[in-house]
Amino acid sequence: MSAPDLKLLLAAPRGFCAGVDRAIQIVERTLEKYGAPVYVRHEIVHNRYVVENLEKKGAVFVDELSDVPKDVPVIFSAHGVAKAVPQEAERRNMFYIDATCPLVSKVHREAERHEKDGMEIVLIGHRGHPEVIGTMGQLEDGRISLVETVEDAKEFQPQNPTAKLAYLTQTTLSVDETRDIVETLRSRFPDIASPKKEDICYATTNRQAAVKQLASHCDGMLVIGAPNSSNSMRLVEVAKKSGCQNVSLVQRASDIPWEKLQNCKNIGITAGASAPETLVEEVVDAFSAHYTVSVEEVVTSEEHVTFKLPRVLEN
CATH class of the missing domain: 3.40.1010.20 (4-hydroxy-3-methylbut-2-enyl diphosphate reductase, catalytic domain)
Structure with a gap:
């Protein structure tokens, strides 16, 4: 018996924004240049998959500067920090790199x-x-x-x-x-x-506009992102307000709510600004194992924004 047909509509743009991409590059370049371990104050971006991958490469995530040993680099997350944080780092003679978007x-x-x-x-x-x-x-x-x-x-x-x-x-x-x-x-x-x-940043605006475009054409939607990610949670809200009530936030394919989606014919998929494209591909592959899937990308805008790395990491 053949698998039922299912259409997946992929929002574009989706996933990583320039600020998130830069922050992850900062951790990776710091590891390459100075070696492991490199400490990061708070999650560099709100995505466990990204954080765990960086941990495997030698990044150590901590809550406060007091958790950072002497003589190792420390990176401030993409979300930005209060002025007291770099001031404390300077008082402690720490080598810090600011990954604030x-x-x-x-x-x-x-x-x-x-x-x-x-x-x-x-x-x-x-x-x-x-x-x-x-x-x-x-x-x-x-x-x-x-x-x-x-x-x-x-x-x-x-x-x-x-x-x-x-x-x-x-x-x-x-x-x-x-x-x-x-x-x-x-x-x-x-x-x-x-x-x-x-x-409100270009990426937040563009991803919400893409979800608005998709929502009325879908009987189910998935937002790939973390529950502590503000931009991902806003995508869930926007999708519901734009005409699709069957919306779920998933961190990866293992979280797909199959029962909620079993009667859907058209499922929209987007990803928050801190969710990598790998997780989108993982979700599409999971649907392909259960359905005869056709995939269409719905493009509402294109993004060409990039941000320079801190000067200390450019060479």
């Missing part, structure tokens, strides 16, 4: 500039996320107010009613939800300053 660093510089200009800063983001901790940690405690929801934006009260306001955003938020929060802030504070260029 340049688009996150841009938000850090915006925060510094706004404070220098005497503005009160609102950050739109998710409390406890490493990127938010890093951005808020660019300034002294209390200098940045966090707004997570439209309700928060309605209730927000400036610390200084006479100061000019500016807002920043986490780079991996839902484009639509962020727009609603910004509109709420603008309705209350018409003069609030916005970023010169959108803070």
Whole structure:
């Protein structure tokens, strides 16, 4: 008996963004140049497959600088860190390499500039996320107010009613939800300053747009990514809001919810910005073992962004 037919629609773009690719390269190049072990403060990116592969090559992931022995390189993750972290590394005479995504660093510089200009800063983001901790940690405690929801934006009260306001955003938020929060802030504070260029990164925006395009054509969707990955979780939300309720987050093929998908004819697949293409291929192969699969890539935009490595690793 022949296997049932199934169409897989692959979102494009999907998977690694330039910031994630750069961060992984930084760990690999540091290992090549200085040898193992190389220590990394926090997960370099939010993906266990990536982290475990780097561990096999000699990377050691730790929570704090106090866990790093003397005389070994330490790398800061792509999500960025508070200013206190490199300051502590310098105080300890540690050799550190910063793998912060340049688009996150841009938000850090915006925060510094706004404070220098005497503005009160609102950050739109998710409390406890490493990127938010890093951005808020660019300034002294209390200098940045966090707004997570439209309700928060309605209730927000400036610390200084006479100061000019500016807002920043986490780079991996839902484009639509962020727009609603910004509109709420603008309705209350018409003069609030916005970023010169959108803070939500190109990769987040493009992946959400691709999912929107796919969702209405699918009776099931899989987002390949980690539960602690903000951009992956936002893809699940966007897919549901765009017309496909049967959406699951999977870390790899072993997580595929076969029962939920057994009556599907068209399944959409995307991957968060920290999920490698290898995991997409693994999922496609798993479906091919159960179905007669046809694969179509649905391209909504093309990406050609690359970021330079830190100078210390260029040679």
